Amino acid sequence: xxxxxxxxxxxxxxxxxxxxxxxxxxxxxxxxxxxxxxxxxxxxxxxxxxxxxxxxxxxxxxxxxxxxxxxxxxxxxxxxxxxxxxxxxxxxxxxxxxxxxxxxxxxxxxxxxxxxxxxxxxxxxxxxxxxxxxxxxxxxxxxxxxxxxxxxxxxxx
Amino acid sequence: xxxxxxxxxxxxxxxxxxxxxxxxxxxxxxxxxxxxxxxxxxxxxxxxxxxxxxxxxxxxxxxxxxxxxxxxxxxxxxxxxxxxxxxxxxxxxxxxxxxxxxxxxxxxxxxxxxxxxxxxxxxxxxxxxxxxxxxxxxxxxxxxxxxxxxxxxxxxxxxxxxxxxxxxxxxxxxxxxxxxxxxxxxxxxxxxxxxxxxxxxxxxxxxxxxxxxxxxxxxxxxxxxxxxxxxxxxxxxxxxxxxxxxxxxxxxxxxxxxxxxxxxxxxxxxxxxxxxxxxxxxxxxxxxxxxxxxxxxxxxxxxxxxxxxxxxxxxxxxxxxxxxxxxxxxxxxxxxxxxxxxxxxxxxxxxxxxxxxxxxxxxxxxxxxxxxxxxxxxxxxxxxxxx
Ligand code: SF4
Ligand code: SF4
Numbered sequence: 001x002x003x004x005x006x007x008x009x010x011x012x013x014x015x016x017x018x019x020x021x022x023x024x025x026x027x028x029x030x031x032x033x034x035x036x037x038x039x040x041x042x043x044x045x046x047x048x049x050x051x052x053x054x055x056x057x058x059x060x061x062x063x064x065x066x067x068x069x070x071x072x073x074x075x076x077x078x079x080x081x082x083x084x085x086x087x088x089x090x091x092x093x094x095x096x097x098x099x100x101x102x103x104x105x106x107x108x109x110x111x112x113x114x115x116x117x118x119x120x121x122x123x124x125x126x127x128x129x130x131x132x133x134x135x136x137x138x139x140x141x142x143x144x145x146x147x148x149x150x151x152x153x154x155x156x157x
Numbered sequence: 158x159x160x161x162x163x164x165x166x167x168x169x170x171x172x173x174x175x176x177x178x179x180x181x182x183x184x185x186x187x188x189x190x191x192x193x194x195x196x197x198x199x200x201x202x203x204x205x206x207x208x209x210x211x212x213x214x215x216x217x218x219x220x221x222x223x224x225x226x227x228x229x230x231x232x233x234x235x236x237x238x239x240x241x242x243x244x245x246x247x248x249x250x251x252x253x254x255x256x257x258x259x260x261x262x263x264x265x266x267x268x269x270x271x272x273x274x275x276x277x278x279x280x281x282x283x284x285x286x287x288x289x290x291x292x293x294x295x296x297x298x299x300x301x302x303x304x305x306x307x308x309x310x311x312x313x314x315x316x317x318x319x320x321x322x323x324x325x326x327x328x329x330x331x332x333x334x335x336x337x338x339x340x341x342x343x344x345x346x347x348x349x350x351x352x353x354x355x356x357x358x359x360x361x362x363x364x365x366x367x368x369x370x371x372x373x374x375x376x377x378x379x380x381x382x383x384x385x386x387x388x389x390x391x392x393x394x395x396x397x398x399x400x401x402x403x404x405x406x407x408x409x410x411x412x413x414x415x416x417x418x419x420x421x422x423x424x425x426x427x428x429x430x431x432x433x434x435x436x437x438x439x440x441x442x443x444x445x446x447x448x449x450x451x452x453x454x455x456x457x458x459x460x461x462x463x464x465x466x467x468x469x470x471x472x473x474x475x476x477x478x479x480x481x482x483x484x485x486x487x488x489x490x491x492x493x494x495x496x497x498x499x500x501x502x503x504x505x506x507x508x509x510x511x512x513x514x515x516x517x518x519x520x521x522x523x524x525x526x527x528x529x530x531x532x533x534x535x536x537x538x539x540x541x542x543x544x
Contacts, residue, residue: 109206109416109428109497109500110497110498110499110500111206111208111428111494111495111496111497111500112341112493112494112495112496112497112498113331113341113493113495114493115481115491115493115494116331116332116339116340116341116491116492116493116494116495117331117332117334117339118491119334119338119339119491124481125481125493125494125498125499128499128502129497129498129499129502130499143332146327146332146421147331147332149208149418149419149420149426149428149495150416150417150418150428151419
């Protein structure tokens with residue numbers, strides 16, 4: 001059950017809600033395996049040593065041949081970076097897929113529904129209450145895509 | 158200082174009325190005081206561009222040859238209820254048979270966009286109405302009448318939604334991230350007509366209003382009307398309270414201000430622009446118009462429990478909410494609106510222009526809004542109906 005609390009007029013309301021905990025990011029990558037590393041239990045290593053969850057989106061691997069893997073990594077930013085370094089050390093060629101969200105501003109009604117789910121702080125309403133997208137802060141978590149009621153946000157791959 | 162609606166209308170005719178938007182009115186009051194405002198300003202335009210969850214579209218078609226009496230009909234595959242031989246009613250929340258994300262809301266939007274829609278109807282086959290089936294494409298210009306009835310067009314105040322559970326919840330208040338990570342609210346605050354006239358002193362059944370650019374009228378109180386909600390010392394309710402219903406003719410609508418939307422795990426919604434002129438009749442009304450966001454409270458509700466009575470986390474003001482961070486259970490929490498303030502500000506200006514251009518006059522309500530407390534709840538009754 002939720003605790004009841006009194007009105008909180010005097011408290012500091014400007015504290016940054018996203019500073020408490022670093023946010024997980026998602027990265028999509030293409031891996032090209034040389035034949036000798038195809039057998040490596042990659043997803044196990046990523047999960048165990050880096051707490052990075054990996055979601056395999058496409059796999060073209062045959063035993064004792066080279067292979068290709070498209071996967072999504074989900075983890076804390078520095079851990080994802082370290083994991084990527086480790087993968088490269090194994091002799092696997094890594095290509096990042098640049099994903100980004102784009103806002104079709106002609107359709108935007110500036111309601112703010114996307115702002116409420118952007119814990120990364122990449123979406124704001126400016127002083128005239130218009131939506132502002134601060135792209136460098138965007139972690140491409142994609143929460144805003146389904147939060148927008150009028151289909152303004154699209155994912156670019 | 159008192160003035161009447163008739164006097165203000167005369168001034169509009171003579172281009173002598175001083176009209177301000179709610180935003181301008183509040184700035185003027187904080188600068189020059191209530192007395193100055195009361196003696197100089199005749200009229201203030203208020204607006205909302207909020208998310209609505211219920212609407213009913215009513216369409217009147219002409220007769221077919223041979224004649225038809227609709228028995229079943231679909232518009233763009235959305236079930237449409239026959240309401241007379243050639244009349245159909247479409248609920249904004251009925252989904253299409255082949256696309257759960259296309260609904261009656263989209264039918265309304267497509268009509269005002271001037272798009273062609275597909276009608277598939279079957280007839281009852283009666284002696285005078287022998288037509289068995291009728292398929293056609295139509296648009297707004299082929300209809301004899303197209304109007305939308307909104308049974309909850311204007312909402313006085315709303316809640317702040319948050320979620321203390323572990324899992325995210327998709328709701329009609331947007332996506333609520335677990336562990337009180339975010340919160341949402343749906344009100345245009347100090348611009349909202351019912352927060353500028355909290356006891357409906359100038360509004361009532363028959364009051365002409367601006368809805369998405371079309372001619373619209375208030376038809377009385379609406380769904381979830383709860384006028385006896387607790388109020389703060391300024392007379393502002395601290396949660397959902399008065400609601401007003403209204404209908405609008407679709408013919409003059411500007412599609413910019415009527416937008417169909419879809420919320421995951423909830424369904425169809427509509428964003429509808431509403432503009433309401435509030436005449437500055439006397440000091441009491443001037444005092445209400447002076448109320449700013451810091452004097453408008455709302456209640457923070459925990460959605461983690463899907464019951465009628467939900468736990469609350471106390472209250473906050475709209476000025477706190479507008480900072481984007483609000484304290485909930487001692488935790489700074491991200492908060493954002495679901496209703497467009499930018500849109501509401503623009504509507505205030507459009508309505509102001511329409512009045513100054515003598516395209517819009519004030520109407521006196523023909524009946525007051527019922528402010529008696531009678532908010533009923535629906536409980537199950539185990540015995541049979543008693544007649
Ligand atoms: S994807 Fe959307 S919600 Fe996620 S960080 Fe980027 S802008 Fe914010
Ligand atoms: S939710 Fe969609 S319409 Fe609303 S502000 Fe964000 S992008 Fe614009």
